[in-house]
Amino acid sequence: MSIVQARVPVVWRPQPRQAEFMSRPEPEALYGGAAGGGKSDALVIEALRQVHIPHYRALILRKTYPQLSDLVDKSQVYYHRAFPQAQYNATAHVWNFPSGAKIYFGSMQYTKDRTNYQGKAFDFIGFDELTHFEWEEYSYMMSRNRPTGPGTRVYMRATTNPGGIGHGWVKARFITPAPPGTPITEEYTVKLPDGTEQKLQRARVFIPSSIFDNPALLANDPGYLASLASMPEAEKQALLYGSWDSFSGQVFTEWRNDPARYEDQRWTHVIAPFTIEALADLPRVRLWLFQAVLGGVVRSGRGGAAVPHQGAVRLHRQAERGPAHRPVEQARRIREAEQNDPLLRGRVIHGIADPAIFDESRGESIAAMMERSPNFLRWSPGDNTRLAGKMQFHYRLNFDADGRPMFQVFNTCKHFIRTIPNLVYDESNVEDIDTRQEDHIYDECRYVLMENPISPPVRCAAPPMPDDPLNLHKRARFYRI
Numbered sequence: 496m497s498i499v500q501a502r503v504p505v506v507w508r509p510q511p512r513q514a515e516f517m518s519r520p521e522p523e524a525l526y527g528g529a530a531g532g533g534k535s536d537a538l539v540i541e542a543l544r545q546v547h548i549p550h551y552r553a554l555i556l557r558k559t560y561p562q563l564s565d566l567v568d569k570s571q572v573y574y575h576r577a578f579p580q581a582q583y584n585a586t587a588h589v590w591n592f593p594s595g596a597k598i599y600f601g602s603m604q605y606t607k608d609r610t611n612y613q614g615k616a617f618d619f620i621g622f623d624e625l626t627h628f629e630w631e632e633y634s635y636m637m638s639r640n641r642p643t644g645p646g647t648r649v650y651m652r653a654t655t656n657p658g659g660i661g662h663g664w665v666k667a668r669f670i671t672p673a674p675p676g677t678p679i680t681e682e683y684t685v686k687l688p689d690g691t692e693q694k695l696q697r698a699r700v701f702i703p704s705s706i707f708d709n710p711a712l713l714a715n716d717p718g719y720l721a722s723l724a725s726m727p728e729a730e731k732q733a734l735l736y737g738s739w740d741s742f743s744g745q746v747f748t749e750w751r752n753d754p755a756r757y758e759d760q761r762w763t764h765v766i767a768p769f770t771i772e773a774l775a776d777l778p779r780v781r782l783w784l785f786q787a788v789l790g791g792v793v794r795s796g797r798g799g800a801a802v803p804h805q806g807a808v809r810l811h812r813q814a815e816r817g818p819a820h821r822p823v824e825q826a827r828r829i830r831e832a833e834q835n836d837p838l839l840r841g842r843v844i845h846g847i848a849d850p851a852i853f854d855e856s857r858g859e860s861i862a863a864m865m866e867r868s869p870n871f872l873r874w875s876p877g878d879n880t881r882l883a884g885k886m887q888f889h890y891r892l893n894f895d896a897d898g899r900p901m902f903q904v905f906n907t908c909k910h911f912i913r914t915i916p917n918l919v920y921d922e923s924n925v926e927d928i929d930t931r932q933e934d935h936i937y938d939e940c941r942y943v944l945m946e947n948p949i950s951p952p953v954r955c956a957a958p959p960m961p962d963d964p965l966n967l968h969k970r971a972r973f974y975r976i
Contacts, residue, residue, distance in 0.1 A: 506576045512708035513537045513939050516652075523699035525625065525669040527654045528737030530723060531712050532704025534654035538621045539569045541576060541652055542598050545618060547597035550644035553619040554612075556625040556636070560602045563588070566623060567600055574598075592859040603628065606931075609635045618647040626659035629931060633661075657733040658742035663917030663956035666739050671818025676702060705737055711953055722923040746885070746928050747890040749900075752916070757906060761898035768905045796849060822852075826872045847942045850876040858935050881927050884941035886951075891944065901952065911936050 503823045509517060513533050516526040517540070518688035523736055527534045542553040557563045567583075570590065574581050580593045588599040599617075603609055605964075609632050620640050642875045644651050655665060687693055706712060706720060713720060723735040732738035741748070746801060749764075756763040852861035853876055865872040878884070904911050914933050921929040928934060 504576070507536070507540055507573055509533075510536065510709055510711070512704045514704065515676075516702040516704070517541055519700055519702065521698040521700045522650045523697075524651075525653045525655065525665070525699070525701045526704060527656060528703045528739070528801070529705035530656055530734040531706030531719060533709045534704065535566055535623060536571060536573075536647075538623055538654050539566055539573060539653060543574070543619055545597040545647055546578070546592045546598070546873055547594055548644075548647055549618075551583060551594075551596040551647055552595075552617050552643045552757045553598040553621070554601055554617040554639075555598065555621040555623065556601050556603060556628075557623050558602060559604045560588075562624075563602060565602050570598075570600075570790050580970055603632050612636065612639050615639055616641045616643050618643055618649050620651045622651070622653040625653040625655040626657065626661040626665050627655075628661050630661065630664040634662075640789070658744050658919065659736070660919055660931055662739075662919060663914060663933060666917065667913060669699060670739050673701075676700065706735070717752070731821075740916070746890060746918045746920055747888065747916055748914040749889065749894075752912065754906075757786070760903065762894060764892060764900055764903055765906050766903050768907055822861045822864040823867075823870070826870040829865075829872060830870045846872060846874040847877045847946055848874040849938065849942070851878050855955055878945035879942070880945065881941075883948075885927065886947050887944035887948055888937075888941065889947055890951055895952065901949070911940075 510533055513526075513536070516537055520601065526532070526537060538555065542555055545551040545553075555563075557566065567588075571583065574583070574590055578592055582591050583589070586592065586858060588600040590848045592598075596759075601609075601612070603683050612635075617639055618641075620636055622633065622636075625633070637651065640649055669679070678700050680696055683697065685693050685695055687719045706723065720735075724731060726734065727743075728741070728923055730743045732741040733743060751763050752765040753763040754765075757765065757767040760766045778867060833844065852865075852874065854860055855863075862874045865874065888902070892900055894900050906912070914936055918928045918932055918934065918937060921927050928937070
């Protein structure tokens with residue numbers, strides 16, 4: 496028996512980190528981070544695990560069909576070696592195995608393409624380059640991940656490098672909640688038909704990899720490591736070291752979140768909260784998602800030290816995200832929040848809103864609904880000049896020679912901190928951000944910045960006053976967006 500076993504050819508042998516990824520019991524697992532860790536090989540092989548079961552169905556996804564070619568090529572090598580009688584149908588992009596099992600290769604170029612899989616079931620679903628997908632696409636396929644018959648294991652696996660349109664949600668789901676290799680368990684409550692509630696749990700995990708986990712690649716291509724090391728800094732940090740804080744396509748590369756500097760407020764855009772006093776000369780901005788201090792003098796509250804920062808913005812309060820509301824109900828909530836806020840109560844507030852709320856093509860506009868009694872919320876359309884608004888962000892994120900930026904946010908504004916640094920450029924409109932991302936907070940803040948534009952800052956020990964011929968920064972106005 497040992498002689499027979501010795502004659503069985505080895506089709507593929509995993510590296511230690513690949514083996515760790517493939518042995519995880521969680522329903523969801525993400526593998527990768529840096530380049531060269533053998534991500535695609537592990538995904539293609541993992542799909543083979545249950546092909547001895549006749550009703551087994553697997554699906555491996557890339558964003559577009561042309562991107563599937565490398566995965567299909569790998570399958571041609573490995574699958575034929577492991578199962579010589581297996582056949583690949585190039586028209587249907589499916590492997591047919593002697594048992595009757597099938598492994599499909601598919602794509603989802605547009606979010607609407609997810610409906611192509613409606614009504615179908617797959618025991619195994621694998622995503623290659625997960626950050627190329629949107630959350631709506633991934634979450635929909637979770638509903639397609641179900642047993643095709645008895646005896647199959649139902650689970651999902653994904654591989655990726657940092658960067659891409661899905662960078663933000665992938666990081667929030669797999670990277671931020673727990674250290675690598677630590678299961679992330681969420682609890683859900685389901686109401687049953689009899690009225691009782693049942694608590695359910697679902698776990699996921701992130702397994703990092705890099706070129707250093709793939710000695711075979713280093714041996715076969717010694718120059719690949721040097722190629723990664725010679726890339727621009729953002730790409731090198733992401734692809735060589737697997738950094739999720741610096742990646743190709745990132746819009747606001749200036750962003751810094753350094754907890755060690757929260758107190759002294761230098762060389763960081765995120766700071767510790769402090770009490771903002773109701774100073775008469777301190778203009779404030781009112782936004783529905785957050786409140787900000789704009790321009791003037793910011794009093795730190797620690798020793799009474801005042802920090803002059805003409806044109807600066809400090810985000811200090813952000814509302815919790817909730818369900819969408821009808822315009823009238825939303826107006827009521829905004830009015831109630833303003834009346835209960837000691838910094839805003841009794842003030843005439845100039846509201847800035849997305850120009851879309853003034854659309855009357857389908858009847859009464861949202862702006863008109865909000866202006867009616869008893870809320871009386873009046874709005875003016877924000878300046879939606881997108882590239883100029885983006886540059887206002889860049890100008891304020893820039894640090895001066897003393898390490899002070901003109902835009903800072905309290906560390907309690909979790910969703911701002913989560914979304915802004917993860918914004919990426921649009922591949923078709925390379926100067927603007929990709930609007931398929933979670934960009935509502937960015938848009939709202941952009942409208943306010945465009946109401947109070949500043950000139951490009953100059954790095955120097957004592958920054959000069961910005962070019963402000965209209966005295967915009969001395970106007971103590973309040974903004975609602």
